[in-house]
Amino acid sequence: MNAKIIGVLAAVGAGAGLLVLGQPNLHDRLARLEPELNQKIQSRQIQIDPAELLALRYEDQVGVRIFDLRSESDFNLFHLTDAQRVSLEQISEPAWAKELSPKQVIVLVSNDEEQATQAWKLLSTQKVANLYILAGGINAWIERYAKPDQKKPIANCKNDQLGFRLPSSLGSRHPAADPEPSHGPPEKFEKKVKSLGGGKRKAGGCG
């Protein structure tokens, strides 16, 4: 058999093999990357303090997008100003993830961290950049920024449930949805959001 025929058979065989076996889907890739992602989650590199998110919202140089993973009823009760509600199904769509700008900081929020962490894994697997989770979620935010008369804690709150009874569905009209930064001494937090400037452009070229 001459070299040309071997080459043709190898190329067709390799192409047909891929056709039969397919390519890994999002969940296959997630399973593959999970140990690496879990390490980042456990080391708390990606969970940002509510004070850091608040500071980012007042920074002119940084564009922040907040995605809220909670149910519609929780979202209607309370959400951060400019937050956009999304579901895990939506963010599993490659087309949705592709629309996210690499020049923005993306913060995922849920009532605590459970759903936001799942969403972070799905989006990280799709190589979305500058992705963070609000540490402690909406419960930590309300705890920090709502005045005592604006929140009533719910006893024995389950995982990823709203931990406060709110008087009505105020959404982003709740005073804690967009609190002004403290006029007293600045809140201390460990800065985790990395600078977006100066990213190297990777590019290939032709022969």
Next chain:
Amino acid sequence: MSPLDISASLGHVWQNVFYVLTGVAFGFALERAGFGNARNLAAQFYLKDMRVLKVMFTAIITAMLLIFWANLFGLLDARALFINPTHLWPGILGGLIFGIGFVVGGYCPGTALVSLATLKIDGMLFVLGLAIGMFLFGESIDAMRVFWDTAGNFGELTLPEVLGLGTEWVVFAVVLMALAMFWGAERVEQYFARKNKGEN
């Protein structure tokens, strides 16, 4: 898992050494394929010698199959590879200018450097022209910035997305297309070889 961060694993100096060695190996392969000779390259446009098409498409399908097999086995994360964003209209205009330069000069940028490395005078002149062209482009880009950045800007676009097909189907179709082109290219070469014999 690949792609490897060479700078992180080897350091900045060895990263550059690695790049130089990769470039030398690439240049050597181009030279061995006969791409350091403008006659061989220009013959493509007269349909007498189709080696440019054959070598390029062999490289494309070899790399493509290796990438997607490696992706399947978890050796490479194909989504982490850089995809050149599609700027359709600047791409078409640039392609036309590139094509005219290729036909007139007999080289593309990479092969011109290969020719320069083997001390061919036409290669040296082509690289000089290339440097002047790059300088003029760099000095004038601001005047056409809007066109350059926005005309037909589709971002990172891939064939499976455009065609709405699974990656594996597109890979198989590209393999079949390349093989059909190789077959067609050989028929064209044979036709011109017979024609040339008849004329002589």
